[in-house]
Structures are given as C-alpha cells and as structure tokens.
Amino acid sequence: MTPPLFLLDDLSAAKVGGQLVLTGSEARHAVTVKRLAVAEEVLLSDGRGRRVRAVVATIERGGSARGGGDGDRVGLTVLSVEDVRGADPRFVVVQALPKGERAELAVEVLTELGVDEIVPWSASRSISQWRAGEKVDKGVAKWRRTAAEAAKQSRRSxxxxxxxxxxxTEVCQLIRQAELSLVLHEDAADALTATVLPPTGSVVIVVGPEGGIAEDELASFTAAGARAVRLGTEVMRTSTAGAAALSVLSALTGRWA
Incomplete structure (x- = not known):
C-alpha cells in the first residue's frame, strides 16, 4: 500500500538522512487520523513537485493525553528525495460554478485525475453564484482546500x-493565451476523442453549468479561438463532464501510459 502523503511547505533543504518535522494540522492528522507509529513510512510534498519519502522517527503528542492537540509533532528521517516534473501539455479546466456539494465533487475528481489548474467561472446560467466580496473569497478558499485534500489522497506531488x-470576458482572455481551447457542448459536430493535442503549452477545457452554456457565451468563446467538442451522446452533469474530458485527454497525451 502506498504510504500516506502529507504537505510540508518547505522541502528545499531535504536530503537523504536528514531530519524533518511535521507540526500543526498535518501533524494532528498524522497522529489522530492516520495513527502513525514509529518506523512507518510516509510521503511528503511541498505541492510544487518535490517528493520526499521518509520514515517516522519520533511522535510527540500535544494537547490531551490521547493526542490531537496543536502541539503534536512528528519527527521524520528522510529516505529519498525526488523532483517530479510537470506534465506537458498543461491542462486548465474552466469550471462553471456547480450547485451545492457538486462543486467540491468536481474539484476533488479533477484533482485526482491530474488537472494542472482549475478556474471557477461565473456562467450566466450557473444556479450557484458567488457575489462579489467575502463570498468569492470563501468560495475560492474552499475549492483550494478541497484540491489540497484530494491531492494528498491521490498522492500528488x-x-x-x-x-x-x-x-x-476573462475566460476569453485565457482562451486567447492557450495553445488549444475546447468547449464541451452536446451539439458540437467534433468528437473530443478526435482532438489533436499540442505537445507543450496549455490546453483549456471549458465546462458549462447545469443549464448549459448560453449561446452568447459560446459565441464569445469560439470567437476567441475555442473549438466546441462533444463527449458522446449522453449529457453529463457539470460536476462530472470535466473529469470525463480530462480522462480522455490524459489518455491521448500518454499521461496514463
């Protein structure tokens, strides 16, 4: 079984035989949820490609006698250090805001499937809308937390x-800057499976809301350089369409070879 992965912001000085320490929420999770023991192996990542395999050397329990407090500390001895390169091309999913818990599902599955960037989009037909100000900040923060948890679950570096x-308008700017941009649309003539991908750069995939992409939005995207494609004859929910498209494209690029 693959060891659990924890996030540590700074792994720049990590070297074989060196010592690292988990503190805060990651240590609390290691002690109270994963119930790590001395001599167990773990994976560490800084979220930017550095991947460290380590073994638990010491466990200090903070808070109550049963552990789980903010003072938990897990001492680790480094076994190996690896720098994982990002994949080419880079996949950017523009995700129209789904309603309720489907937003977290979309972010979670896209992360597990290897998406490189997720862009929340306020489509005209989105049932859920983040109003300017605090709600936008909370929404983005929640998506980032969900992505971080899904990355740990899938052992992403x-x-x-x-x-x-x-x-x-801002999505149109992303489309103009990308090497290739695709809009998922049920009435498109071209199949996603026939797509020829660029070897490098960014590929933007636009996923519409539950009510579908409005005609004026589709016209704006195609005018900016995007191409409409269909996944198949079935109509998928916005929370799963992006994941299905990402799976197809990952297979086409050889990411899953």
Whole structure:
C-alpha cells in the first residue's frame, strides 16, 4: 500500500538522512487520523513537485493525553528525495460554478485525475453564484482546500492551481493565451476523442453549468479561438463532464501510459 502523503511547505533543504518535522494540522492528522507509529513510512510534498519519502522517527503528542492537540509533532528521517516534473501539455479546466456539494465533487475528481489548474467561472446560467466580496473569497478558499485534500489522497506531488473567480470576458482572455481551447457542448459536430493535442503549452477545457452554456457565451468563446467538442451522446452533469474530458485527454497525451 502506498504510504500516506502529507504537505510540508518547505522541502528545499531535504536530503537523504536528514531530519524533518511535521507540526500543526498535518501533524494532528498524522497522529489522530492516520495513527502513525514509529518506523512507518510516509510521503511528503511541498505541492510544487518535490517528493520526499521518509520514515517516522519520533511522535510527540500535544494537547490531551490521547493526542490531537496543536502541539503534536512528528519527527521524520528522510529516505529519498525526488523532483517530479510537470506534465506537458498543461491542462486548465474552466469550471462553471456547480450547485451545492457538486462543486467540491468536481474539484476533488479533477484533482485526482491530474488537472494542472482549475478556474471557477461565473456562467450566466450557473444556479450557484458567488457575489462579489467575502463570498468569492470563501468560495475560492474552499475549492483550494478541497484540491489540497484530494491531492494528498491521490498522492500528488503538485497541487493544482485554483484561480480566482473569472467572468466570461476573462475566460476569453485565457482562451486567447492557450495553445488549444475546447468547449464541451452536446451539439458540437467534433468528437473530443478526435482532438489533436499540442505537445507543450496549455490546453483549456471549458465546462458549462447545469443549464448549459448560453449561446452568447459560446459565441464569445469560439470567437476567441475555442473549438466546441462533444463527449458522446449522453449529457453529463457539470460536476462530472470535466473529469470525463480530462480522462480522455490524459489518455491521448500518454499521461496514463
């Protein structure tokens, strides 16, 4: 079984035989949820590609006698250090805001499947809307937390970037800057499976809301350089369509070879 992965912001000085310490929420999770014991192996990542395999050397329990307090500390001895390169091309999913818990599901599954960046999009037909100000900040923060947890679950060495909320105009700017941009649309003539991907750069995949992409939005995206494609004959929910598209494209690039 693959060892559990924990996030540690700074792994720049990690070297074989060296010592590292988990503190805060990651140590609390290691002690109270994973119930790590001395001599168990773990994985560590800084979220930017550095991956460390280590073994638990010491466990100090803070708070109550049963552990779980803010003073928990896990001492680790480094076994190996690896720098994982990012994949090419880079996949950017523009995700229209789903409703309720489906937003977390979309972010979670996209992260597990290897997305490089998630861009929340305020589509005109989105049932859920983040109003300007505090709600936007909370929404983005929640997506980032969900992505971090999903990255740990899937043992990813890099965290996907979660951008701030984008308008349709701002999504058009992303499309213009990308090597290839695709809009998932049920009435598109071209199949996603026939897509020829660029060897490098960024590929933008736009996923519409439950009510579908509005005609004026689709027109704006295609005018900016995007191409409409379909996944198949079935109509998927917005929370699963992006994951299905990402799976197809990952297979086409050889990421899963």
């Amino acid at each position: 890099t965290l996907p970037e979660v951008a701030g909320l984008r308008s349709t």
